[in-house]
Amino acid sequence: MTSILTPSYDESAVRDAIAQCGASFRDDPHGPQAEFPTQPAGDSPVAAGDPSTAAGDAPATALAGVGRVALLADWGLVSVSGADAVSFLQGQTTNDVAAQAADEVRWNGYCTPKGRLLAAGPLWRDGEALRFAVSRPLAEPLRKRLSMFVLRAKAKVEDASNAFAILGLTGEPAADALRELGVEPPAPMRCASAGDGGPLAIGFPAVGGIGPRWWLVVASNTLGETWRRLAARLAPASSSWWRAGEILAGEPRIVPATSESFVPQSVNWELIGGVSFRKGCYPGQEVVARMHYRGKPKRRSFVSRLAGEPGSAPAPGADLLVEGAAEPAGMVVASAPAPDGAGLVVLHEALIDEARQGRLRAADGRALEPLPMPYPLPLEADAPAAAQ
Template sequence: MNTWSTQHSFTPLALTSTDSLPDLAMINLNDWGMVTLVGPDSKSYLQGQLTCDVVSLTADKSTFAGHCDAKGKLRTILRVFHYQNGYGLLQRQSVMATQLPELKKYAVFSKTEITQTTAVILGLAGAQAQATIDHHFSGDADVRYNDTATVVKVDNARWLIITTAEQADSVITTLAPAATLTTTELWNLYDIQAAMPRIDSATELEFIPQAVNLQAVDGISFKKGCYTGQETVARAKYRGINKRAMYIVAGASTQCPQPGDGLERSVGENWRKGGTVICGYHYSDNHALALVVLPNDLDADSQFRFATAPDALWHKLDLPYDVNAE
């Protein structure tokens, strides 16, 4: 039996809202999973399924992508990259059981094998993450590999590590022996601060890609041609039908906001349904952050609250990118 996860103690960090993040943290991303596509038709098959341009994706890069239903509603958001002899697709484990059969639905007509892997997925984060990867993996590409792992750059402070259960102990011990070992909550914090979209089971088939800012993180190609849901996505861009966007909000809370939770917004002296939580993080000093899909025409000083804690007011923070970027 593989015991890498018990040989190493991954424990939650009790961070306050004023604490600095660890210089180097190894994170057990057991709530993320990977699907692989192998076969000569894999590229063309994905090109007709995802919002990104798979054809132009080079072996040294990764990209965000959405997988939609025919109405343009997101089943999932993926990180796509070349992996071994095909493609790797990283997504939330919570959508795997419903999304994967849909991805496979038309594969019978193509020469591609679609498989949910048993890969171990880890995250390396912090100010020393880039130097650590550079020391152990040659080259300067955003996707690299050696005999034990494939690594994929997320941003200047984070890398994903994909390995096997047999190799995981060696990867952790060799790559970052002095790193803080922690749980997925720290990765959630990084994702919120970077406003990186995701879809969990609680938000599956709720939003079109632009409602979670997928276009702002280069996850949509408007030039690639047809794919499932493309008509809705294009109409949202060229006819302006999308009325929502994803924002970072902050406030006092005694618990962590969960995907699918509803946030109310102030309208004069009244409160109305405002938005839906995508991801949340709770600090140990009872402050919290969340990614929330909200109307995209709100005033800058709009206030928000959760119905379960009506006295705690929340507010928007600045996004790290231009939500209207092409």
């Protein structure tokens, strides 16, 4: 299959940003990673770097009470500005951009005409611009794709991935670290700015074992100083620490290996507020709406634990199997070392019956142990979820 979005990104800019934070670069199926060396567990209640090294016996409350900061080099930004920016995106993405408040953050997706997600992530307003965060390798190809449809609209689409850096802050101490930068920590799915072009913070739902979560979006030319100030209060963490939080929150990330693989409902996109069924048309809208109003999804996404070391984490797009079945029963959406150090956490899409019965296996035979979902799944409901 020929992909609509051919992944690419400016590796030199990513490496420079990672170096400013004192981390190491690693290319990964999830996108470029900023990694920190392991800190011995005996030196601290938990490890400061990769979550796989956290003390396995540390209670969740202890983990959540430790503040961390990570450079999210695997996230990129597409920026849309101009007089018609809102109306343009309103006709392109899955959510109701026109109804979005100035301080609101909404999950959004961009689909193929067949209703499969090409890219997805949070979208917010930043002054006169709309910022759409997507997987870093998909940002530039998405810009090219969207630009094809601007036509006479007064809208400018740019890849702003090199102009900004996204930091992930977790744990209770992160709130005070934000305040020291002049930003009041926003509530989940809200944003707040320091003003005058300063940093902008975005709130995400808290996760057990990790605690409250925020993004901090800063101009790239301020990254070094911002990182220095944050690292004085918060423990530097690898990019995978934040991804573990996404997984436990049931927030799917679409990366090159999974672009065009999922309809929104199979990754619970409408359940986290990423689809509006009341707005007008957008690419793939008919397929997505028909499943919502007339269908019943046979596939959903689930969170599981998997035994193994960080190097054995299944890559996004990897098949999940059921013994005796001729065809794969599911696919990995994302994986990361577990925050408590006990193996790996995996967000995966699968046939509902197979996932609920705990029959899914990785390609090497390891069993996926189901974990509680952070939001209810309408697995048996015939009625569609409430629309925005």
